[in-house]
Amino acid sequence: MPCHQLPVTLRHPRWWALLAIGLSVGYAIVTVSRLPTWALPIIAGAWLGAGWLLRWGAPRHPRPRTRVWPWSLLPMALLGIYVYLNDSFGIVDLGAIFFHLQAGMSDHGGSDRLVAAVLYTLSMAAMMAAFTWLVRVDHRWRLFERLLALILLASNPLLYGMSQRGAAIVTDDGAWLDRRYVEPIILEVPESPPNLLLLYLESIERTYADGERFGDAYADLEVLGKQGHVFEGVRQLDNTGWTMAGKIASQCGTPLMPAGLLHDRQFSPLDKVVPGVNCLGDLLAEQGYRLSYLGGASTAFAGKGLFYEGHGFDTVMGREELVPRLDDPDYVNNWGLFDDSLYDFTAEEIRRLETEGEGPWGVVNLSIAGHAPNGYPARSCRERQGEFDGVDILYSVKCSAWLARDLVERLEEEGLLENTLVMIASDHLTMRVSAWDQLTAGERDNTFMILGPGIEGGTRTRREASMVDLFPTLLEAMGFTIDGHRAGLGASLLAGPDEQTLVERHGLEPLNARMREENALQQRLWEGLVPDRPQDSEGEESPPTDEQVVESPHDATGETPASVQ
Structure with missing residues:
Protein backbone atom coordinates (compact mmCIF):
# COMPACT_ATOMS: atom_id res chain seq x y z
CA MET A 1 0.00 0.00 0.00
CA PRO A 2 1.55 3.36 -1.03
CA CYS A 3 2.40 5.58 1.91
CA HIS A 4 0.38 8.51 0.56
CA GLN A 5 -2.79 6.36 0.75
CA LEU A 6 -2.34 5.40 4.42
CA PRO A 7 -4.02 8.43 6.05
CA VAL A 8 -7.04 8.06 3.78
CA THR A 9 -7.31 4.36 4.65
CA LEU A 10 -7.12 5.02 8.37
CA ARG A 11 -9.91 7.54 8.12
CA HIS A 12 -12.24 4.81 6.89
CA PRO A 13 -14.81 3.93 9.63
CA ARG A 14 -13.95 0.27 9.18
CA TRP A 15 -10.65 0.64 11.03
CA TRP A 16 -12.08 2.76 13.81
CA ALA A 17 -14.85 0.21 14.32
CA LEU A 18 -12.39 -2.69 14.36
CA LEU A 19 -10.10 -0.79 16.73
CA ALA A 20 -12.96 -0.09 19.19
CA ILE A 21 -14.00 -3.75 19.15
CA GLY A 22 -10.40 -4.98 19.40
CA LEU A 23 -9.59 -2.79 22.40
CA SER A 24 -12.80 -3.91 24.14
CA VAL A 25 -12.06 -7.58 23.47
CA GLY A 26 -8.48 -7.14 24.69
CA TYR A 27 -9.54 -5.34 27.84
CA ALA A 28 -12.13 -7.98 28.68
CA ILE A 29 -9.64 -10.83 28.21
CA VAL A 30 -6.93 -9.11 30.23
CA THR A 31 -9.36 -8.26 33.05
CA VAL A 32 -10.99 -11.66 33.42
CA SER A 33 -7.86 -13.76 32.85
CA ARG A 34 -5.55 -11.46 34.87
CA LEU A 35 -3.05 -11.31 31.99
CA PRO A 36 -0.55 -8.42 32.27
CA THR A 37 -1.70 -5.07 30.92
CA TRP A 38 0.82 -5.17 28.08
CA ALA A 39 -1.14 -8.09 26.59
CA LEU A 40 -4.00 -5.72 25.71
CA PRO A 41 -2.34 -4.06 22.67
CA ILE A 42 -1.16 -7.48 21.47
CA ILE A 43 -4.72 -8.83 21.55
CA ALA A 44 -6.08 -5.69 19.90
CA GLY A 45 -3.36 -5.89 17.26
CA ALA A 46 -4.17 -9.53 16.57
CA TRP A 47 -7.83 -8.56 16.15
CA LEU A 48 -6.93 -5.82 13.67
CA GLY A 49 -4.67 -8.26 11.81
CA ALA A 50 -7.51 -10.75 11.53
CA GLY A 51 -9.79 -7.96 10.35
CA TRP A 52 -7.31 -6.98 7.63
CA LEU A 53 -6.71 -10.58 6.54
CA LEU A 54 -10.42 -11.49 6.42
CA ARG A 55 -11.50 -8.07 5.18
CA TRP A 56 -14.02 -7.55 8.01
CA GLY A 57 -16.19 -4.59 7.12
CA ALA A 58 -15.07 -4.66 3.47
CA PRO A 59 -15.95 -8.05 1.95
CA ARG A 60 -14.76 -8.77 -1.60
CA HIS A 61 -18.33 -9.45 -2.66
CA PRO A 62 -20.42 -7.09 -0.57
CA ARG A 63 -24.17 -7.27 -0.25
CA PRO A 64 -26.43 -4.28 0.26
CA ARG A 65 -26.29 -2.75 3.70
CA THR A 66 -29.17 -3.71 5.97
CA ARG A 67 -30.45 -1.59 8.84
CA VAL A 68 -30.62 -4.33 11.47
CA TRP A 69 -30.02 -4.40 15.21
CA PRO A 70 -27.69 -7.24 16.22
CA TRP A 71 -29.04 -9.91 18.52
CA SER A 72 -25.72 -9.80 20.33
CA LEU A 73 -26.14 -6.31 21.77
CA LEU A 74 -27.90 -7.42 24.96
CA PRO A 75 -25.52 -10.37 25.61
CA MET A 76 -22.61 -7.96 25.06
CA ALA A 77 -24.05 -5.49 27.55
CA LEU A 78 -24.49 -8.24 30.14
CA LEU A 79 -20.94 -9.44 29.57
CA GLY A 80 -19.75 -5.85 29.92
CA ILE A 81 -21.45 -5.66 33.33
CA TYR A 82 -19.64 -8.83 34.38
CA VAL A 83 -16.27 -7.46 33.23
CA TYR A 84 -16.89 -4.22 35.15
CA LEU A 85 -17.76 -6.09 38.34
CA ASN A 86 -14.81 -8.43 37.92
CA ASP A 87 -12.46 -5.50 37.38
CA SER A 88 -13.87 -3.65 40.41
CA PHE A 89 -14.07 -6.47 42.94
CA GLY A 90 -12.13 -9.46 41.60
CA ILE A 91 -14.98 -11.82 42.45
CA VAL A 92 -18.49 -11.17 41.20
CA ASP A 93 -20.84 -11.71 44.13
CA LEU A 94 -24.45 -11.61 42.99
CA GLY A 95 -25.66 -11.99 46.56
CA ALA A 96 -23.93 -8.73 47.43
CA ILE A 97 -25.56 -7.01 44.48
CA PHE A 98 -29.07 -8.15 45.41
CA PHE A 99 -28.60 -7.34 49.08
CA HIS A 100 -27.27 -3.83 48.50
CA LEU A 101 -30.05 -3.05 46.06
CA GLN A 102 -32.62 -3.90 48.74
CA ALA A 103 -30.81 -2.77 51.90
CA GLY A 104 -29.65 0.60 50.57
CA MET A 105 -26.63 1.85 48.68
CA SER A 106 -27.35 5.55 48.12
CA ASP A 107 -25.15 6.77 50.96
CA HIS A 108 -21.95 5.12 49.84
CA GLY A 109 -18.64 6.80 49.19
CA GLY A 110 -17.72 5.10 45.97
CA SER A 111 -17.38 8.17 43.78
CA ASP A 112 -14.30 6.62 42.18
CA ARG A 113 -16.34 3.66 41.01
CA LEU A 114 -19.12 5.92 39.79
CA VAL A 115 -16.60 7.60 37.50
CA ALA A 116 -15.36 4.19 36.41
CA ALA A 117 -18.94 3.10 35.73
CA VAL A 118 -19.48 6.15 33.49
CA LEU A 119 -16.28 5.40 31.56
CA TYR A 120 -17.28 1.76 31.20
CA THR A 121 -20.70 2.79 29.92
CA LEU A 122 -19.23 5.14 27.31
CA SER A 123 -16.72 2.50 26.21
CA MET A 124 -19.43 -0.12 25.92
CA ALA A 125 -21.59 2.28 23.92
CA ALA A 126 -18.73 2.92 21.49
CA MET A 127 -17.99 -0.79 21.13
CA MET A 128 -21.65 -1.69 20.55
CA ALA A 129 -22.03 1.10 17.98
CA ALA A 130 -18.94 -0.20 16.17
CA PHE A 131 -20.27 -3.75 16.22
CA THR A 132 -23.66 -2.61 14.91
CA TRP A 133 -21.91 -0.83 12.01
CA LEU A 134 -19.87 -3.98 11.27
CA VAL A 135 -22.96 -6.19 11.20
CA ARG A 136 -24.82 -3.82 8.90
CA VAL A 137 -22.03 -3.48 6.31
CA ASP A 138 -20.64 -7.04 6.37
CA HIS A 139 -23.19 -9.78 5.65
CA ARG A 140 -20.82 -12.45 7.04
CA TRP A 141 -21.15 -10.94 10.50
CA ARG A 142 -24.92 -10.82 10.10
CA LEU A 143 -24.89 -14.59 9.61
CA PHE A 144 -22.52 -15.24 12.52
CA GLU A 145 -23.70 -12.83 15.18
CA ARG A 146 -26.79 -14.81 16.23
CA LEU A 147 -24.53 -17.72 17.09
CA LEU A 148 -22.27 -15.21 18.85
CA ALA A 149 -25.22 -14.07 20.96
CA LEU A 150 -25.75 -17.64 22.20
CA ILE A 151 -22.03 -18.06 22.89
CA LEU A 152 -21.91 -14.84 24.91
CA LEU A 153 -24.95 -15.83 26.95
CA ALA A 154 -23.64 -19.33 27.66
CA SER A 155 -20.17 -18.11 28.66
CA ASN A 156 -21.25 -15.26 30.97
CA PRO A 157 -20.48 -16.28 34.59
CA LEU A 158 -23.03 -13.72 35.77
CA LEU A 159 -25.89 -15.56 34.07
CA TYR A 160 -24.48 -18.93 35.04
CA GLY A 161 -24.57 -17.94 38.70
CA MET A 162 -28.15 -16.72 38.39
CA SER A 163 -29.23 -19.97 36.75
CA GLN A 164 -27.60 -21.96 39.55
CA ARG A 165 -29.54 -19.95 42.12
CA GLY A 166 -32.71 -20.48 40.17
CA ALA A 167 -32.27 -24.20 40.63
CA ALA A 168 -33.35 -23.70 44.25
CA ILE A 169 -36.91 -23.44 43.00
CA VAL A 170 -37.04 -27.10 42.01
CA THR A 171 -34.42 -28.59 44.29
CA ASP A 172 -35.27 -31.79 46.10
CA ASP A 173 -33.86 -30.53 49.39
CA GLY A 174 -33.68 -26.81 50.05
CA ALA A 175 -33.37 -27.22 53.82
CA TRP A 176 -30.02 -28.97 54.22
CA LEU A 177 -28.34 -26.02 55.95
CA TRP A 526 -36.11 -13.13 56.68
CA GLU A 527 -39.08 -14.46 58.65
CA GLY A 528 -41.89 -11.94 58.27
CA LEU A 529 -40.50 -10.60 55.00
CA VAL A 530 -40.83 -13.72 52.88
CA PRO A 531 -43.99 -15.81 52.55
CA ASP A 532 -44.37 -18.75 54.90
CA ARG A 533 -44.04 -22.19 53.45
CA PRO A 534 -47.32 -23.82 52.55
CA GLN A 535 -48.58 -26.40 55.01
CA ASP A 536 -50.56 -29.52 54.39
CA SER A 537 -53.98 -30.24 55.85
CA GLU A 538 -52.45 -31.59 59.09
CA GLY A 539 -50.42 -28.47 59.69
CA GLU A 540 -47.12 -30.05 58.69
CA GLU A 541 -44.72 -28.06 56.56
CA SER A 542 -44.96 -29.16 52.97
CA PRO A 543 -41.86 -30.18 51.04
CA PRO A 544 -40.19 -27.54 48.91
CA THR A 545 -42.15 -26.64 45.81
CA ASP A 546 -41.63 -24.39 42.87
CA GLU A 547 -43.35 -21.61 44.81
CA GLN A 548 -40.60 -21.41 47.38
CA VAL A 549 -38.46 -18.32 47.71
CA VAL A 550 -35.28 -18.56 45.70
CA GLU A 551 -31.98 -17.87 47.42
CA SER A 552 -30.35 -14.81 45.96
CA PRO A 553 -27.09 -15.44 44.08
CA HIS A 554 -23.74 -15.32 45.82
CA ASP A 555 -20.08 -13.55 45.73
CA ALA A 556 -18.50 -11.23 45.54
CA THR A 557 -17.67 -7.79 45.15
CA GLY A 558 -17.67 -7.45 47.40
CA GLU A 559 -18.40 -5.44 49.57
CA THR A 560 -20.14 -2.76 48.12
CA PRO A 561 -21.11 -2.02 44.68
CA ALA A 562 -18.83 0.84 45.22
CA SER A 563 -15.26 -0.21 45.02
CA VAL A 564 -14.14 2.10 47.62
CA GLN A 565 -11.67 1.19 50.01
Missing part, protein backbone atom coordinates in the same frame (compact mmCIF):
# COMPACT_ATOMS: atom_id res chain seq x y z
CA ASP A 178 -31.43 -25.11 57.94
CA ARG A 179 -31.47 -28.57 59.55
CA ARG A 180 -27.97 -27.90 60.84
CA TYR A 181 -28.88 -24.54 62.35
CA VAL A 182 -28.71 -24.49 66.16
CA GLU A 183 -30.69 -21.78 67.92
CA PRO A 184 -28.20 -19.58 69.85
CA ILE A 185 -28.95 -20.04 73.56
CA ILE A 186 -26.88 -19.00 76.57
CA LEU A 187 -27.26 -21.74 79.19
CA GLU A 188 -24.94 -20.38 81.87
CA VAL A 189 -23.49 -16.93 82.53
CA PRO A 190 -20.11 -16.25 84.19
CA GLU A 191 -20.12 -14.55 87.55
CA SER A 192 -18.55 -11.40 86.11
CA PRO A 193 -19.31 -11.22 82.38
CA PRO A 194 -16.56 -9.38 80.51
CA ASN A 195 -16.95 -6.27 78.43
CA LEU A 196 -16.54 -6.78 74.71
CA LEU A 197 -14.68 -4.81 72.03
CA LEU A 198 -15.07 -6.03 68.45
CA LEU A 199 -12.73 -4.47 65.92
CA TYR A 200 -13.57 -5.34 62.33
CA LEU A 201 -10.67 -4.43 60.07
CA GLU A 202 -12.03 -3.82 56.59
CA SER A 203 -10.56 -6.42 54.18
CA ILE A 204 -7.44 -7.08 56.32
CA GLU A 205 -7.30 -10.82 55.77
CA ARG A 206 -4.72 -12.97 57.54
CA THR A 207 -3.18 -13.86 54.19
CA TYR A 208 -1.23 -10.61 54.52
CA ALA A 209 0.72 -12.21 57.39
CA ASP A 210 2.92 -13.98 54.82
CA GLY A 211 6.07 -11.90 55.08
CA GLU A 212 7.63 -13.36 51.93
CA ARG A 213 4.80 -11.99 49.80
CA PHE A 214 3.72 -8.91 51.74
CA GLY A 215 6.68 -7.80 53.85
CA ASP A 216 5.83 -6.21 57.20
CA ALA A 217 2.35 -4.98 56.22
CA TYR A 218 0.69 -7.22 58.85
CA ALA A 219 3.43 -6.94 61.48
CA ASP A 220 1.49 -4.91 64.07
CA LEU A 221 -1.33 -7.46 64.09
CA GLU A 222 1.24 -10.21 64.61
CA VAL A 223 2.42 -8.32 67.69
CA LEU A 224 -1.14 -8.16 69.02
CA GLY A 225 -1.63 -11.83 68.21
CA LYS A 226 1.24 -12.79 70.51
CA GLN A 227 -0.80 -11.35 73.40
CA GLY A 228 -3.82 -13.51 72.65
CA HIS A 229 -5.22 -16.48 70.74
CA VAL A 230 -4.85 -16.46 66.95
CA PHE A 231 -7.06 -18.66 64.77
CA GLU A 232 -5.84 -19.71 61.34
CA GLY A 233 -7.81 -21.31 58.52
CA VAL A 234 -10.96 -19.16 58.69
CA ARG A 235 -12.18 -19.51 55.09
CA GLN A 236 -14.78 -17.55 53.18
CA LEU A 237 -18.09 -19.27 52.49
CA ASP A 238 -20.39 -18.02 49.79
CA ASN A 239 -22.64 -15.20 51.04
CA THR A 240 -20.06 -14.04 53.58
CA GLY A 241 -17.81 -12.09 51.21
CA TRP A 242 -18.87 -8.48 51.77
CA THR A 243 -19.05 -6.31 54.87
CA MET A 244 -22.60 -6.91 56.08
CA ALA A 245 -22.36 -10.58 55.12
CA GLY A 246 -19.16 -11.00 57.12
CA LYS A 247 -20.65 -9.20 60.12
CA ILE A 248 -23.83 -11.27 60.06
CA ALA A 249 -21.87 -14.50 59.64
CA SER A 250 -19.64 -13.70 62.63
CA GLN A 251 -22.41 -12.24 64.84
CA CYS A 252 -25.36 -14.45 63.85
CA GLY A 253 -23.66 -17.69 62.83
CA THR A 254 -25.18 -17.81 59.34
CA PRO A 255 -24.32 -16.63 55.85
CA LEU A 256 -26.28 -13.64 54.64
CA MET A 257 -28.70 -15.06 52.09
CA PRO A 258 -30.41 -11.94 50.73
CA ALA A 259 -34.18 -11.66 50.92
CA GLY A 260 -34.27 -12.09 47.18
CA LEU A 261 -36.60 -10.82 44.52
CA LEU A 262 -39.57 -12.87 45.69
CA HIS A 263 -40.17 -11.54 49.19
CA ASP A 264 -43.66 -10.30 49.84
CA ARG A 265 -42.87 -6.67 48.99
CA GLN A 266 -40.89 -7.43 45.83
CA PHE A 267 -38.48 -4.56 45.17
CA SER A 268 -39.36 -2.48 48.25
CA PRO A 269 -36.41 -1.44 50.43
CA LEU A 270 -35.88 -3.53 53.54
CA ASP A 271 -36.84 -2.11 56.92
CA LYS A 272 -35.31 -5.00 58.87
CA VAL A 273 -32.16 -7.05 58.40
CA VAL A 274 -32.28 -10.79 59.21
CA PRO A 275 -35.13 -10.34 61.70
CA GLY A 276 -35.73 -14.10 61.96
CA VAL A 277 -32.56 -15.03 63.89
CA ASN A 278 -31.04 -14.06 67.21
CA CYS A 279 -27.57 -12.60 66.94
CA LEU A 280 -24.80 -11.54 69.30
CA GLY A 281 -26.49 -8.24 70.13
CA ASP A 282 -29.76 -9.94 71.00
CA LEU A 283 -28.08 -12.38 73.37
CA LEU A 284 -25.93 -9.75 75.08
CA ALA A 285 -28.80 -7.29 75.43
CA GLU A 286 -30.73 -9.98 77.30
CA GLN A 287 -27.78 -10.22 79.69
CA GLY A 288 -27.87 -6.50 80.43
CA TYR A 289 -25.08 -5.35 78.12
CA ARG A 290 -25.05 -1.75 76.91
CA LEU A 291 -24.16 -1.97 73.24
CA SER A 292 -22.75 0.60 70.80
CA TYR A 293 -21.73 0.50 67.16
CA LEU A 294 -19.37 3.02 65.52
CA GLY A 295 -18.32 3.17 61.89
CA GLY A 296 -16.88 5.87 59.68
CA ALA A 297 -19.31 5.30 56.80
CA SER A 298 -23.03 5.99 56.72
CA THR A 299 -25.15 3.59 58.75
CA ALA A 300 -27.78 3.89 56.01
CA PHE A 301 -25.52 2.09 53.57
CA ALA A 302 -26.13 -1.66 53.20
CA GLY A 303 -28.51 -1.78 56.14
CA LYS A 304 -25.86 -1.43 58.86
CA GLY A 305 -28.03 0.81 61.01
CA LEU A 306 -31.10 -1.39 60.50
CA PHE A 307 -29.13 -4.46 61.53
CA TYR A 308 -27.71 -3.07 64.75
CA GLU A 309 -30.84 -1.18 65.79
CA GLY A 310 -32.88 -4.33 65.23
CA HIS A 311 -30.54 -6.58 67.18
CA GLY A 312 -30.14 -5.06 70.61
CA PHE A 313 -27.83 -2.06 70.16
CA ASP A 314 -28.59 1.10 72.12
CA THR A 315 -26.25 3.43 70.24
CA VAL A 316 -25.54 3.35 66.50
CA MET A 317 -23.21 6.02 65.12
CA GLY A 318 -21.88 6.49 61.62
CA ARG A 319 -20.85 9.32 59.32
CA GLU A 320 -23.95 11.41 59.95
CA GLU A 321 -23.53 11.37 63.72
CA LEU A 322 -19.72 11.57 63.92
CA VAL A 323 -18.65 14.06 61.24
CA PRO A 324 -20.23 17.03 63.12
CA ARG A 325 -18.05 16.13 66.11
CA LEU A 326 -14.77 16.37 64.17
CA ASP A 327 -12.37 19.21 65.05
CA ASP A 328 -11.65 19.51 61.33
CA PRO A 329 -14.90 18.84 59.40
CA ASP A 330 -12.91 18.71 56.14
CA TYR A 331 -10.84 15.75 57.34
CA VAL A 332 -13.05 13.11 55.71
CA ASN A 333 -12.90 10.78 52.71
CA ASN A 334 -15.51 9.68 50.17
CA TRP A 335 -17.06 7.34 52.69
CA GLY A 336 -16.77 9.35 55.86
CA LEU A 337 -14.27 9.36 58.71
CA PHE A 338 -10.68 8.25 58.55
CA ASP A 339 -9.80 5.53 61.05
CA ASP A 340 -7.70 7.68 63.38
CA SER A 341 -10.74 9.91 63.93
CA LEU A 342 -13.03 6.91 64.27
CA TYR A 343 -10.78 5.27 66.86
CA ASP A 344 -10.65 8.49 68.89
CA PHE A 345 -14.45 8.49 69.01
CA THR A 346 -14.40 4.79 69.88
CA ALA A 347 -12.18 5.51 72.87
CA GLU A 348 -14.54 8.32 73.90
CA GLU A 349 -17.51 5.96 73.70
CA ILE A 350 -15.76 3.37 75.86
CA ARG A 351 -14.95 6.03 78.44
CA ARG A 352 -18.61 7.04 78.46
CA LEU A 353 -19.77 3.46 78.93
CA GLU A 354 -17.25 2.98 81.72
CA THR A 355 -18.44 6.02 83.65
CA GLU A 356 -22.17 5.96 82.89
CA GLY A 357 -24.45 3.21 84.06
CA GLU A 358 -23.72 -0.21 85.46
CA GLY A 359 -23.16 -3.59 83.95
CA PRO A 360 -20.96 -4.76 81.10
CA TRP A 361 -20.69 -2.98 77.79
CA GLY A 362 -20.04 -4.02 74.22
CA VAL A 363 -18.61 -1.89 71.40
CA VAL A 364 -18.46 -2.93 67.74
CA ASN A 365 -16.29 -0.94 65.38
CA LEU A 366 -15.66 -1.10 61.61
CA SER A 367 -12.52 0.44 60.08
CA ILE A 368 -12.12 1.54 56.47
CA ALA A 369 -8.37 2.01 55.91
CA GLY A 370 -7.92 -1.31 54.10
CA HIS A 371 -10.93 -1.17 51.79
CA ALA A 372 -10.27 -2.16 48.18
CA PRO A 373 -9.05 -1.08 45.77
CA ASN A 374 -6.43 1.23 47.35
CA GLY A 375 -7.46 1.95 50.92
CA TYR A 376 -7.95 5.16 52.87
CA PRO A 377 -4.81 5.56 54.99
CA ALA A 378 -5.30 8.08 57.77
CA ARG A 379 -3.29 11.27 58.25
CA SER A 380 -1.47 9.78 61.23
CA CYS A 381 -0.32 6.89 59.03
CA ARG A 382 0.97 9.24 56.35
CA GLU A 383 2.96 11.10 58.98
CA ARG A 384 4.41 7.80 60.18
CA GLN A 385 4.84 5.91 56.89
CA GLY A 386 5.62 8.70 54.45
CA GLU A 387 3.88 9.60 51.20
CA PHE A 388 1.11 7.34 49.90
CA ASP A 389 1.13 6.69 46.16
CA GLY A 390 -2.64 6.22 46.08
CA VAL A 391 -2.38 2.66 44.76
CA ASP A 392 -0.33 0.38 47.02
CA ILE A 393 -2.75 -1.59 49.17
CA LEU A 394 0.07 -2.83 51.40
CA TYR A 395 0.59 0.76 52.57
CA SER A 396 -3.07 0.81 53.64
CA VAL A 397 -2.87 -2.65 55.24
CA LYS A 398 0.10 -1.53 57.31
CA CYS A 399 -1.82 1.59 58.30
CA SER A 400 -4.89 -0.39 59.38
CA ALA A 401 -2.81 -2.87 61.39
CA TRP A 402 -0.90 -0.12 63.20
CA LEU A 403 -4.00 1.90 64.03
CA ALA A 404 -5.69 -1.18 65.53
CA ARG A 405 -2.64 -1.98 67.64
CA ASP A 406 -2.34 1.67 68.71
CA LEU A 407 -5.98 1.77 69.81
CA VAL A 408 -5.70 -1.41 71.88
CA GLU A 409 -2.50 -0.22 73.54
CA ARG A 410 -3.98 3.21 74.29
CA LEU A 411 -7.06 1.66 75.88
CA GLU A 412 -4.88 -0.68 77.93
CA GLU A 413 -2.75 2.20 79.19
CA GLU A 414 -5.92 4.03 80.29
CA GLY A 415 -7.16 0.94 82.10
CA LEU A 416 -10.25 0.77 79.88
CA LEU A 417 -9.77 -2.89 78.92
CA GLU A 418 -9.92 -4.41 82.39
CA ASN A 419 -12.19 -7.46 82.25
CA THR A 420 -12.66 -6.84 78.52
CA LEU A 421 -12.44 -9.35 75.73
CA VAL A 422 -11.10 -7.91 72.49
CA MET A 423 -11.84 -9.57 69.16
CA ILE A 424 -9.99 -8.45 66.04
CA ALA A 425 -11.22 -9.82 62.73
CA SER A 426 -11.40 -9.01 59.05
CA ASP A 427 -14.95 -8.57 57.84
CA HIS A 428 -14.17 -10.57 54.69
CA LEU A 429 -11.36 -11.34 52.25
CA THR A 430 -10.30 -8.34 50.23
CA MET A 431 -11.56 -7.63 46.75
CA ARG A 432 -9.36 -6.68 43.77
CA VAL A 433 -6.33 -4.68 44.95
CA SER A 434 -2.80 -3.94 43.76
CA ALA A 435 -1.55 -7.15 45.42
CA TRP A 436 -4.32 -9.27 43.88
CA ASP A 437 -2.05 -11.72 42.02
CA GLN A 438 -0.03 -12.42 45.18
CA LEU A 439 -3.17 -12.82 47.29
CA THR A 440 -4.78 -15.28 44.91
CA ALA A 441 -1.61 -17.33 44.43
CA GLY A 442 -2.55 -19.62 47.33
CA GLU A 443 -5.12 -20.35 50.02
CA ARG A 444 -6.56 -17.33 51.78
CA ASP A 445 -8.06 -16.94 55.23
CA ASN A 446 -9.56 -14.24 57.42
CA THR A 447 -8.03 -12.54 60.41
CA PHE A 448 -9.44 -13.73 63.74
CA MET A 449 -7.82 -13.24 67.13
CA ILE A 450 -9.08 -12.73 70.67
CA LEU A 451 -7.32 -11.10 73.62
CA GLY A 452 -8.36 -10.61 77.21
CA PRO A 453 -9.18 -12.38 80.47
CA GLY A 454 -8.82 -16.14 80.37
CA ILE A 455 -7.07 -16.07 76.98
CA GLU A 456 -3.57 -17.51 77.02
CA GLY A 457 -1.18 -15.31 75.07
CA GLY A 458 0.82 -16.76 72.21
CA THR A 459 -1.75 -19.48 71.45
CA ARG A 460 -2.37 -20.42 67.82
CA THR A 461 -5.07 -22.76 66.56
CA ARG A 462 -5.30 -23.89 62.96
CA ARG A 463 -8.63 -25.38 61.92
CA GLU A 464 -10.65 -25.41 58.73
CA ALA A 465 -13.43 -23.01 59.67
CA SER A 466 -15.47 -20.12 58.33
CA MET A 467 -16.82 -16.81 59.59
CA VAL A 468 -19.95 -18.49 61.02
CA ASP A 469 -17.69 -20.20 63.60
CA LEU A 470 -16.67 -16.86 65.12
CA PHE A 471 -20.09 -16.47 66.77
CA PRO A 472 -19.98 -19.49 69.11
CA THR A 473 -16.22 -19.09 69.62
CA LEU A 474 -16.73 -15.55 70.83
CA LEU A 475 -19.54 -16.55 73.19
CA GLU A 476 -17.42 -19.26 74.80
CA ALA A 477 -14.39 -16.96 75.00
CA MET A 478 -16.58 -14.57 77.02
CA GLY A 479 -17.29 -17.37 79.48
CA PHE A 480 -20.86 -18.18 78.39
CA THR A 481 -22.01 -21.78 78.19
CA ILE A 482 -23.88 -22.51 74.98
CA ASP A 483 -25.77 -25.51 73.68
CA GLY A 484 -23.32 -28.15 72.44
CA HIS A 485 -20.60 -25.57 71.73
CA ARG A 486 -22.70 -24.46 68.75
CA ALA A 487 -24.65 -21.39 67.66
CA GLY A 488 -26.27 -20.90 64.29
CA LEU A 489 -24.26 -22.92 61.79
CA GLY A 490 -21.05 -22.37 63.71
CA ALA A 491 -19.02 -24.53 66.08
CA SER A 492 -16.78 -23.07 68.76
CA LEU A 493 -13.12 -23.26 67.78
CA LEU A 494 -12.31 -23.43 71.49
CA ALA A 495 -14.18 -26.72 71.93
CA GLY A 496 -11.55 -28.92 70.34
CA PRO A 497 -11.48 -31.03 67.19
CA ASP A 498 -14.28 -33.34 68.35
CA GLU A 499 -16.73 -30.52 67.67
CA GLN A 500 -16.21 -30.30 63.94
CA THR A 501 -17.01 -27.20 61.96
CA LEU A 502 -19.13 -27.54 58.83
CA VAL A 503 -16.05 -26.88 56.71
CA GLU A 504 -14.12 -29.66 58.49
CA ARG A 505 -16.98 -32.09 58.10
CA HIS A 506 -18.14 -31.34 54.58
CA GLY A 507 -15.53 -29.14 52.85
CA LEU A 508 -15.85 -25.60 51.55
CA GLU A 509 -17.02 -26.28 48.00
CA PRO A 510 -19.72 -28.81 48.96
CA LEU A 511 -21.07 -26.24 51.43
CA ASN A 512 -21.13 -23.59 48.73
CA ALA A 513 -22.97 -26.01 46.48
CA ARG A 514 -25.56 -26.56 49.23
CA MET A 515 -25.88 -22.80 49.58
CA ARG A 516 -26.99 -22.55 45.97
CA GLU A 517 -29.87 -24.93 46.69
CA GLU A 518 -30.91 -23.64 50.11
CA ASN A 519 -34.13 -21.75 50.64
CA ALA A 520 -35.30 -22.81 54.12
CA LEU A 521 -32.43 -21.01 55.86
CA GLN A 522 -33.15 -17.96 53.75
CA GLN A 523 -36.75 -18.10 54.91
CA ARG A 524 -35.59 -18.34 58.54
CA LEU A 525 -33.38 -15.26 58.17
